[in-house]
Amino acid sequence: MFDLAFYILAVLILGSALMVVTLRNIFHCALFLVLCMFSIAGIYILLEAEFIAAVQVLIYVGAVTILMIFAVMLTHQLTGKTIRQVNDQPIAALFIISSLLVLTLLALSKTTWEVASSSGVSPSATELGRALMTVYVLPFEVVSVVLLVALVGAIVISRGD
Amino acid sequence: MTLYHYLILSAILFVIGMYGLLTRRNAVGVLMSIELMFNAANINFVAFSKFITPNEFIGQIFSIFVITIAAAEAAVGLAIVLLIYRNYKGIEVDNINFMKW
Numbered sequence: 001m002f003d004l005a006f007y008i009l010a011v012l013i014l015g016s017a018l019m020v021v022t023l024r025n026i027f028h029c030a031l032f033l034v035l036c037m038f039s040i041a042g043i044y045i046l047l048e049a050e051f052i053a054a055v056q057v058l059i060y061v062g063a064v065t066i067l068m069i070f071a072v073m074l075t076h077q078l079t080g081k082t083i084r085q086v087n088d089q090p091i092a093a094l095f096i097i098s099s100l101l102v103l104t105l106l107a108l109s110k111t112t113w114e115v116a117s118s119s120g121v122s123p124s125a126t127e128l129g130r131a132l133m134t135v136y137v138l139p140f141e142v143v144s145v146v147l148l149v150a151l152v153g154a155i156v157i158s159r160g161d
Numbered sequence: 162m163t164l165y166h167y168l169i170l171s172a173i174l175f176v177i178g179m180y181g182l183l184t185r186r187n188a189v190g191v192l193m194s195i196e197l198m199f200n201a202a203n204i205n206f207v208a209f210s211k212f213i214t215p216n217e218f219i220g221q222i223f224s225i226f227v228i229t230i231a232a233a234e235a236a237v238g239l240a241i242v243l244l245i246y247r248n249y250k251g252i253e254v255d256n257i258n259f260m261k262w
Contacts, residue, residue: 002162003162006162006166010166010170013170013174014170014173014174014177017174017177017178017197018177020177020181020193020194020197021177021178021180021181021184021185021190021193021194021197022181026187026189026190029190029193030189030193033193033196033197036197036200037196037200040200040203040204043167043170043204043207044204044207046162047167047207047208047210047211048211049207049210049211049218049221049224051221052203052207052221052224052225052228055225055228056203056228059228059232060196060200060228060231063232064196064231064232064235067235067236067239068189068192068193068235068239070239071189071192071239071242071243072189074243074246075189075242075243075246075252084186085185085186085187085190086184086185086186087184087185087186087255089183089184090184092183093179093180093183093184094180096179096183097176097177097179097180097183098176100176100179101172101173101176104172104175104176105169105172108165108168108169108172113164113212113213114213115163115164115212115213116212116213116214116215116216117215123218123221127218128218128221128222128225131218131222132222132225136222139226143226143229143230144229146229146230146233147229147232147233150233150234150236150237151233151236153237153240154236154237154239154240155240157237157240157241157244158239158240158243158244
């Protein structure tokens, strides 16, 4: 049951990711990105990370891809475009990514991980929030300042004169 | 499902994102490929958290930070894309070389 769900989600993720990087119409790419992010949320649920799955749906599906669609609509004339979308390096890119994939899989097959046995309880959102507010409170505050600076910077950059 | 299944899935997703990063001409397409690579890293984090440290879930906390930084990156990146489009009437990254000298 879990195996079947994993393979269906994996096919969805990889297929839609291929569509994202190869389709000519950039708007369709954004829509396939939504499908890809949604399937990744399913993978998180399989990994017993329900809170991360909810955050994934809220932030990636809800915010980031909508931002992408807005950018596509603001920068392109949606009708009648015949612009080439791919540069002239696909052969070199294929060589680089296939060698990287082979190296990664070799490293994976040579490594033995110490898989720990789970205690059967998956961490709840309560425990995640408690950990963020006690042990990891310094990186939490730093990342919130980073987010604030980035948002103010985005407004200042895109506002123009 | 073992850890290897998730790691292989995320490795393939990462190289797909890298292919898009290397071959796209449209700056928005480049940003989408970067999001794919972020998500591959996140799958790794959550899978390690489930299989290696199941009782401390460090990987889940780190993936929350990754998602936050990815959102900030998308906001700033798209703002820069809009600014370049306004000034240069195009966002093809192989035409944008005004920082080269």
